[in-house]
Amino acid sequence: MRDVRLRLLAVAALSGAAYLSVVGAALACAWWLVLSRRRQDLPAPLAVLYLGITVGLAGLATSLSGGDGLSYTIRIGAVLLVATYAYAHRRDGELLDLGVWLLGRRIGFDLSLTAELALQTIAVAGEDLARIRLAVAQKGVRSRFRQWLPVGNALLFAELRRSRELALLLALRGYAGGGRHCPRFERGARDLPAALAAICMMLFAILQTRDIFILLQ
C-alpha cells in the first residue's frame, strides 16, 4: 500500500480486529498473507524468536492466572504481525505528510517530525548495536549475557549524543516549533480495496465479539 493514510488506517483497523477476537486475529493474518511481502516484511529470525518467546510467556502467565492464554497469544501475535507490516512498508518522510495533512503545520508538523525522528533512531540504533557488539566482542567479551551492560551503556551514550547533535542542528536552522511542508500522497490500485477489507474485518470482529453484542442488545 503506497498511501500512508490508507495504510495506517488499515493497520489500526486490523490491530483492533486482531485484539478483539481470535476470529479477528485470523482475518488479520489472512489480510497479511495476501498483502505483505511475506518473509521480506518480517524482522530478523532472532527478533521473531524473541518476540515469539515473549508473547508465549505472557500467554502462559495469563493461563496460569486463570485467563485464556492461547487466545491471548494468538491475538497479540496477530497484532505484532500487523505491526511488522506497518514497519516494513514505511517510507522516510511520509509521517510528515500525514501529520501536516491531518493536524496542520503547527502541532501536526511537530508531532510527525518527532515520529519521523523516532523511527530513524530505531533504524540507526539497530546498526549501532551491531557495531558496538562487534567492538565489545573484540575485547574478548563474547557472551551475550556479559555483553549486556557495556553494550547498553555504549548504545545509550551514542543515541544521546546523536540526539543532542540533532537538536543543535534543528536549533541552528531556526526550528522553534511548526514548519512549512506540502504533503504529497501516492495511491496504488490495491490501496483502497485493502483498506476497506481491513475496516470490514474490524467491523466483523466487533459484531462477533459476544460482550459487545450483549451490550448492543
Place this chain on the structure above:
Amino acid sequence: MEVVFDHLLLRRGEFALRADAVLGEGLHLVSGRVGSGKSTLALAIGGGLRPAEGRVELVGVGRRLLVQQFAEFHLTGTTVRAEAASWGLEPLPLLARLDLAERAGDDPFRLSRGEQKRLVLGCALEAAPDLLVLDEPFASCDVREKLRLGRALTDRPGVTVVLTHETRYLPAPDRAWTIEEGALRPCEESPGSG
C-alpha cells in the same frame, strides 16, 4: 599472514561490493569516494558483516581488531583507566604516552571526540593484533595525533588495512587499493605520501 577475499560479495540493502584479492603482510591503503563501501569492507574484514557470497579468509592471523570510524562504539569502561584495561593493557604507562594520564579517572564519554579517538587508536595499536583494520582513522584527530598515528603505522608487523580518503599523514603503503563501481581494485600508482 594473509587476508583473502575469495569471490567476496557484500550486500547492505541495495548496495553491493565485490572483492577478489589477497592482502599480505604490510600496510594496505584502501581509498574511494565517500559512500563507495570502505566501511562495509572494513566491517566484513573485522567480522561484523556476513558475506552474501564468497568469504573473507584469514590465513595465519591470530588476533584481529577493527577500529571503527566513531570511537564511541568501542568505549565500555566506566573510567578512561578502565577503558584502557578493558583492551588487556597496562593503563597508566599507555595513558601517559597518549597524554591522557590526567583524565585517567574521568568517564570516557566525557572526553572530546578527538580524545576518544586518540584513546581507542592508542589502545588498538598497543594491543598489537596480527590484523589491524582502521576505518577512517584520521577523522576527528588533530594534526599532532595524525602525525603520531602515521609514525605508529610505519613498519608495524602483521597486516594493517587503512580505509581512508585522507592519505596526507599516512606512510607510503606497501599496496594501494581503490573501490570503484562497487569493486575493490588494485591501484596502479601508490597514492602514499609519507
